[in-house]
Amino acid sequence: xxxxxxxxANPRIRWTEWLPWVLAVIVFFALPDYLSMGARVLTYIxxxxxxxxxxxxxxxxxxxxxxxxxxxxxxxxxISVKLGVTDPFLQLLASALAAGLLGLLTGAVIMRMHGxxxxxxxxxxxxxxxxIANKATHLTGGADGLAGVVVAPVLGMFKFDLYGKTAxxxxxxxxxxxxxxVRRMIYSPFGASLNGIRENRVRMEAIGAPVTARLVIVYxxxxxxxxxxxxxxxxxxxxxxxxxxxxxxxxxxxVMLILGGVGRLYGAFVGPIVFLVAQDYLAKQFPEYxxxxxxxxxxxxxxxxxxxxxxxCDGLIAKVRGRS
Amino acid sequence: xxxxxxxxxLCKSFGALTVAANIDFALEPGARHALIGPNGAGxxxxxxxxxxxxxxxxxxxxxxxxxxxxxxxAERVKRGLGRTFQINTLFGNMSVLDNVALGVAExxxxxAKWWKPASAYKEVRDEALELLASLGIADDAALRVLDLxxxxxxxxxxAIALGLRPKVLLLDEPAAGxxxxxxxxxxxxxxxxxxxxxILIIEHDMELVFRFAQRITVLVQGEVLCEGTPHxxxxxxxxxxxxxxxxxx
Amino acid sequence: MEAFLxxxxxxxxxxxxxxxxxxxxxxxxxxxxxxxxxxxxxxxVFAMAGGYVLVSALARFQMPFPLALLLSFVLVAAVSVVLExxxxxxxxxxxxxxxxxxxxxxxxxxxxxxxxxxxTLQQPVLLPDYLKGQFSLLGRDFPAYRVFLxxxxxxxxxxxxxxxxxxxxxxxxxxxxxNRAMAQSIGINTKRLFTITFAIGSGxxxxxxxxxxxxxAIQPTYPFEQLVYFxxxxxxxxxxxxxxxxxxxxxIGITDTACKYWVPEFGAFFIYVATIxxxxxxxxxxxxxxx
Numbered sequence: 001x002x003x004x005x006x007x008x009a010n011p012r013i014r015w016t017e018w019l020p021w022v023l024a025v026i027v028f029f030a031l032p033d034y035l036s037m038g039a040r041v042l043t044y045i046x047x048x049x050x051x052x053x054x055x056x057x058x059x060x061x062x063x064x065x066x067x068x069x070x071x072x073x074x075x076x077x078x079i080s081v082k083l084g085v086t087d088p089f090l091q092l093l094a095s096a097l098a099a100g101l102l103g104l105l106t107g108a109v110i111m112r113m114h115g116x117x118x119x120x121x122x123x124x125x126x127x128x129x130x131x132i133a134n135k136a137t138h139l140t141g142g143a144d145g146l147a148g149v150v151v152a153p154v155l156g157m158f159k160f161d162l163y164g165k166t167a168x169x170x171x172x173x174x175x176x177x178x179x180x181x182v183r184r185m186i187y188s189p190f191g192a193s194l195n196g197i198r199e200n201r202v203r204m205e206a207i208g209a210p211v212t213a214r215l216v217i218v219y220x221x222x223x224x225x226x227x228x229x230x231x232x233x234x235x236x237x238x239x240x241x242x243x244x245x246x247x248x249x250x251x252x253x254x255v256m257l258i259l260g261g262v263g264r265l266y267g268a269f270v271g272p273i274v275f276l277v278a279q280d281y282l283a284k285q286f287p288e289y290x291x292x293x294x295x296x297x298x299x300x301x302x303x304x305x306x307x308x309x310x311x312x313c314d315g316l317i318a319k320v321r322g323r324s
Numbered sequence: 325x326x327x328x329x330x331x332x333x334l335c336k337s338f339g340a341l342t343v344a345a346n347i348d349f350a351l352e353p354g355a356r357h358a359l360i361g362p363n364g365a366g367x368x369x370x371x372x373x374x375x376x377x378x379x380x381x382x383x384x385x386x387x388x389x390x391x392x393x394x395x396x397x398a399e400r401v402k403r404g405l406g407r408t409f410q411i412n413t414l415f416g417n418m419s420v421l422d423n424v425a426l427g428v429a430e431x432x433x434x435x436a437k438w439w440k441p442a443s444a445y446k447e448v449r450d451e452a453l454e455l456l457a458s459l460g461i462a463d464d465a466a467l468r469v470l471d472l473x474x475x476x477x478x479x480x481x482x483a484i485a486l487g488l489r490p491k492v493l494l495l496d497e498p499a500a501g502x503x504x505x506x507x508x509x510x511x512x513x514x515x516x517x518x519x520x521x522x523i524l525i526i527e528h529d530m531e532l533v534f535r536f537a538q539r540i541t542v543l544v545q546g547e548v549l550c551e552g553t554p555h556x557x558x559x560x561x562x563x564x565x566x567x568x569x570x571x572x573x
Numbered sequence: 574m575e576a577f578l579x580x581x582x583x584x585x586x587x588x589x590x591x592x593x594x595x596x597x598x599x600x601x602x603x604x605x606x607x608x609x610x611x612x613x614x615x616x617x618v619f620a621m622a623g624g625y626v627l628v629s630a631l632a633r634f635q636m637p638f639p640l641a642l643l644l645s646f647v648l649v650a651a652v653s654v655v656l657e658x659x660x661x662x663x664x665x666x667x668x669x670x671x672x673x674x675x676x677x678x679x680x681x682x683x684x685x686x687x688x689x690x691x692x693t694l695q696q697p698v699l700l701p702d703y704l705k706g707q708f709s710l711l712g713r714d715f716p717a718y719r720v721f722l723x724x725x726x727x728x729x730x731x732x733x734x735x736x737x738x739x740x741x742x743x744x745x746x747x748x749x750x751x752n753r754a755m756a757q758s759i760g761i762n763t764k765r766l767f768t769i770t771f772a773i774g775s776g777x778x779x780x781x782x783x784x785x786x787x788x789x790a791i792q793p794t795y796p797f798e799q800l801v802y803f804x805x806x807x808x809x810x811x812x813x814x815x816x817x818x819x820x821x822x823x824x825i826g827i828t829d830t831a832c833k834y835w836v837p838e839f840g841a842f843f844i845y846v847a848t849i850x851x852x853x854x855x856x857x858x859x860x861x862x863x864x
Contacts, residue, residue, distance in 0.1 A: 006422040007429075007449045008466060010844075035847055040520050050560035061670050063614075109853060116606065117856045120808040121849060128845045129803050176717050189445060196426045199415040206375075206413070207427040207488060208401035208436065210480035217436075247797050258674055288689045295681025302675045303663060 005195055011187040014209020020269050024172055028165075034079035035164035036236065041276050042123070043232040046178055048257050050225035053182065055254075056263030057191070058218050059118055059198030064126025065226055066230075067106075068099040070245035071129065072227030075099075077146040077240035078139060086152035088160075088170065092231050100220055107219035111212050125246070127323055130245040145241030149234055160235065167236040174232065183265065194218060198216035233235055253295050258301050261308030270309050326389060328353045328522045329374065329492045333385035336546075342483055343369045344546045346383070352490060355522045358537035360530075362566065366546040367526045368410060371494050375407050377399045388491065391479055402460075406490030408481045409470070410497045410526075413470050421465040423480055424452040427487035455483050459513050475506025479513055493517070494526040513537065534558075542566070582713065584831050590719045592608055592826025593726035594785030596819050597808040600733065601774020607750045607813020609767050611661065612669055615676040616778055616803055617796035618683045623649045623779025623793035625687065638701040642783055647838070649779025650772040657771045662764070680796045687793040695790040722784055729780065735817060750813040780792040805848045809858050817832030 047069055054060050072095035079085040079094050098274075102125075111120045133140045137309055140146065153159040158166040184190050196204045197211055204211050232239045243249065253274075260271025283290040305312055328349035334346040343366045351357055359367055363573055372378040376383055376397040384393045392400050415423050429435040429448050443449070446480060456462040459479045464472060469480055485493055499510050500542060507529075514536055527533050533540065533554075541559045542549040542567050550557070602616040623645040629639035656679075664672050669785030700718055708717040738745035745766050749756040757763050782791070789799060805825060827843060832843050852857070 005442070005446070006419060007442045008419060008421055009443055009453065011443060046345075054669070059670075063673075109849075113852070113856055115669075115850050116612070116804070116808050116812060117858075119612070120804050121852060124803055124852075125802060128842065128849075131840050131842045131845065135838055135842070158355050160530060174430040184441070185438045185445075187441040188438040188440045189435050192442045193426060193435050195418060198375070199417060200413060203409075203413045203484070204426075204534075205397055206401065206409075207405065208398045208430050209399060209426075214436065217667050239384070243728055247800065249486060251681070251797075254674060254677060255681075255831070260392065265824050288685045290685075291688070292682050292685035295678045295683075295685060296619045298674055298678030298681065302667075302678065303660070303719075306671070 005186055006192050007189075009187060013183075017266075020266070023177065028168060032165075034164070035132055035168045037276070037280060038165040039164055039171045039232075039236045042175050043169070043228065043236065044272040045269050046171075046175050046232065046251070047226055047229035048260070048272050049175075049178065049182060049252055049265075050222045050229065051253055051257055052262065052265070052268045053225070054219055054222040055257065056267070057194045057198065058215055058323075059156075060215065062122040063119060063247065064122040064124075065222075065253060066247075067126040067129040068103055068223040069230040070099065070133065071099045071102050072096070072230030073234045073240045073244045074133060074140055074146075074230075076231040076234040077149050077225070080149045080151065080234075081146050082139070084228060086150045086156055086275050088235060090149050091151065091235060092174070092228055095227045096224045096232035099230070100224040103220040104216065106196035107135075107216040107223070111215040111219060126246065126250065130242065133242055141241075142223075143242060145239060147239045149240065151235045151238065151239045158192020160164040160238075164236070171232050172235065174228060180230065180263075182225075184264065190214070190217075219263055222254070232237065252294075255298050257308075258298060259308050261310035264308075264310050267308055267310050274309065294307050327351055327386075328355075328388055329524070330386040331374070332384050333372060335381045336368075336369060336378060336545075337381045337480065338530070340410060342546055343350040344373060344380075345429075347543075349541065349547055349548070351522045351524055353491075353522050354464075354520055355524070356536055356538045357522070357524045358527045358533045359524060359543060360528070362532060362541035364545075365543045367543055368496060371496055371526060374494060375405060378563070380536065390561075401490075402486060404489075404491035405494070406485040406488045406492070408485050408496055408498060410500055412474075412477050414477060414480060414484070416470040417468060419466055420456065420461065420469055420472070420480055420483075421449070421452055423469055424455055424483045425449060427484045428455075428474045430511045431488050447572050452483075452487065455486055458516065460509065473506065475502045475509055478502055478510060482513060490521060492522045492524070492546065495523060497526055497528065499527065499529050506534050542558055579713075580834070584834050585827060586715055587719065588827030588830035589823060590722050590826070591785075591788050593723055593730075593830060593831055594781050594788055595802060595806055595826055596822035597726050597729060597781035597784065598778045599803045599810075599818055599822060600730075600802055600815065601777045603807045603810060603814065603818045604746065604750075605767075605771055605810060606807060607615040608746060608753075608770055610753075611665060612672045613661075613676050614673060614804075615679040615683070615796065616775075617799045619653060619654070619678060619775040619778035620782030620785075620799070620803075621647050621683070621687065621791060621793075622652070622793040623782035624786045624795070625691060625696065626779065627755060627786060628698060628782035631699045632697075638704065642780065644784035646776045650667030653775030654772045660695050661771070662767070667766075676811060682794045684796060687795075691791055691793070695792045696786065698786045698791075700787070718787055722787070725784065726781075729777070733777070734815060736752075741784075742766075742769065778798035801845075805844070809848060809851050811858030811860040814860045817848055817858055820859060830848060 015046040027134050028035065054062060075095045075098040079091060085091065106125050110118055113121060134142060151160045154166060154170060159168045193209055193214060197214060201211060230244060233244065248270060256270060256275040257272040259275055260269065261267030279290065307314060329351040331349045332348055334344055334347040347370065362366055365552060369378065373380055376395060380393060384391050386392065387403050387405055389402060392403065415426070425448050426460050428451050432448060434445060438476055454467060456465055461479050464476060469477060482498065498514065499507050502510055511532060518533055525536060537554055539551065540554055541551045542557060549562060549566065550560055602613060605611060609715045609756050626645040626648050627641050630644055631635040657772055662673055662805060701827065704718045704719050704721055707714040708720045710720065745756070745761050749761060749763060749766060753763065802825065806822045810821035828847065829841060832839060852854045
């Protein structure tokens with residue numbers, strides 16, 4: 001795992017780090033028919049980034065990250081359909097607050113635990129959320145979900161249309177802001193201490209660090225980001241359903257992240273792109289083989305390529321450098 | 325002189341098993357004190373009781389005159405109690421510099437800052453480098469800790485503890501596992517430790533103990549057998565019988 | 574009053590049946606997690622597999638019921654040995670994240686295979702005639718199959734507990750759960766112990782899945798949906814213990830049945846909330862020794 005952080009690290013943004021953004025702009029002009037797909041990819045990159053924070057950097061295994069994603073998705077849906085709040089900024093704010101609150105409350109409890117108990121609690125929280133969404137039909141639409149989510153034009157000017165142009169820039173903009181903030185955090189002393197917690201929690205406590213408090217903070221930040229991603233999904237699809245909650249989206253997200261490379265900022269970028277593009281082509285044709293394939297991929301990555309795609313790239317680069 | 329670290333009738337039992345019985349102990353400022361005893365005597369348990377990793381069944385631990393028996397490890401660290409571990413407990417994949425810098429940052433209070441990059445906090449970096457230099461490993465600052473030879477890793481362990489500017493330093497077998505050709509480096513480092521820190525060292529290596537300690541406490545089966553100067557301990561028949569008979573002095 | 578008492582008995586009865594099934598399936602997970610320290614989230618796959626074996630044996634091959642049950646145990650245990658030797662054993666020392674990811678991958682793969690072979694619908698279980706109908710007990714009528722289920726599970730559990738308490742295998746398991754390094758140094762062949770124990774635990778899961786096919790429907794999403802329940806049983810009961818998960822499983826079985834009967838609008842909500850509360854109160858589980 002590459003963690004270029006710490007007190008000696010150079011925080012300047014390398015030119016290679018601008019490539020994803022350049023690529024994103026190029027896609028807007030070169031692939032105008034794929035913008036909704038693009039918005040979807042950007043949404044999942046944000047979601048994966050939030051998971052990477054807690055899983056890759058803080059080292060906490062969670063099976064229930066979809067709870068925050070779902071919370072964000074449903075809050076935006078509910079305030080639009082039930083309360084008529086259609087301003088996209090307000091929707092994002094509401095989702096961020098709701099998901100953040102859930103993250104803070106559950107995190108304060110879960111971060112004190114260890115091992116199976118901690119894992120179980122993350123799963124239980126997500127299960128409770130799914131159950132509530134399923135049963136509170138008057139609020140969430142139950143198994144049918146909520147349709148007809150209205151999103152007003154951004155700043156009164158840019159409509160969310162069928163071609164997905166506004167959606168694309170909207171997602172890209174939010175992702176950029178979040179990426180920039182996460183990057184600052186990773187290079188900061190706080191980020192260095194997260195590394196320490198992941199590397200050796202006992203040692204971290206022995207140097208007087210308030211480990212649980214730090215973990216709760218990063219858990220809450222991660223929940224806010226996941227909630228924002230969920231809100232984006234609802235805004236771009238104008239519907240929200242039970243498929244944003246539960247174990248499956250958490251599991252799929254883990255595949256995306258592992259595929260790209262856990263614990264690396266850009267693993268959260270590479271993974272979802274590869275996964276969603278492949279899913280778009282393959283899953284439609286052979287849905288069962290697709291599902292089998294990602295399971296197999298996960299097993300293979302764990303056994304043979306723990307650093308994911310970026311890890312393999314690192315290996316190749318090292319080999320090339322070794323020769324020259 | 326009032327003791328900087330003290331225990332009064334400290335006891336710890338796990339059910340019917342008593343691992344510490346009525347331990348009265350006092351560490352003076354600037355002390356060079358060693359704790360010895362046969363395997364299973366309860367030395368590491370005692371250290372864990374001192375640092376807060378274990379809660380005593382009865383009795384108290386006083387740090388700087390304050391009763392800290394109910395405080396957590398982190399809180400005792402903040403009050404000036406540092407320790408090293410018997411088995412290296414390092415941030416293995418991080419650099420030597422970062423290992424020490426993390427502790428320095430916690431002490432200085434800026435460890436939770438999230439906006440400016442860590443490398444902008446030059447004071448933290450410089451202090452960490454100074455510490456490494458005082459132990460002779462400043463050149464290895466950028467290296468990954470796990471890539472260092474074991475003896476140097478042990479020094480990083482000490483450096484981290486020093487970064488906390490402790491008033492009391494508990495060294496749990498600092499020479500443990502260090503090959504003979506590297507142990508001289510450890511001995512030098514121990515000799516160079518700041519004079520105002522009170523140091524309690526737990527060791528099996530008798531050469532190190534007799535070279536380093538001004539006072540020695542002997543612990544047997546969770547109880548203090550006796551305490552005194554190295555000369556007194558060396559010639560105490562009870563100690564010979566229980567412990568020194570096994571070692572070669 | 575009479576009606577309330579009647580429904581009370583009914584809920585208790587069905588709750589116990591569900592609890593027994595949960596225990597038979599989950600006890601293997603508790604032992605392997607306590608013994609091998611391996612977080613096997615894919616445990617539900619073995620239960621599902623056992624269910625599918627039973628269903629196929631009865632429907633396609635017209636096997637007698639007892640034989641089909643036996644087959645579900647044996648076949649699943651055999652497959653689990655292969656998986657353990659080839660794949661699981663490579664990750665014994667690995668970080669928890671890797672074990673979690675690996676088992677999630679296994680779940681995905683088996684769900685896909687189940688869908689491919691059997692489709693997405695629930696599998697109907699063709700019970701033999703002698704197990705259908707009602708069984709009269711103390712003046713009440715109970716579904717005969719559930720009575721059989723409770724009795725048979727109790728027998729299996731009894732056999733397991735006897736095995737753990739009285740046999741050499743059991744003694745080795747208990748020693749190794751307590752202190753693995755120590756067990757190895759006194760000459761216990763932990764590799765073989767792990768394989769045998771894993772096989773028994775997975776076989777039991779298959780048996781439980783088969784027996785319980787009537788209560789917990791066999792369908793491809795089984796490992797996803799039931800994972801929560803198995804993990805609750807193990808974490809509330811306490812890792813590596815035998816009695817703890819038994820109590821936990823019965824509690825969950827009865828509570829879940831009661832909730833679904835009297836307050837169906839809340840569904841499994843109470844179970845999850847109760848689990849959270851219990852784990853906060855006792856992080857090591859009701860009977861666990863370590864968190």
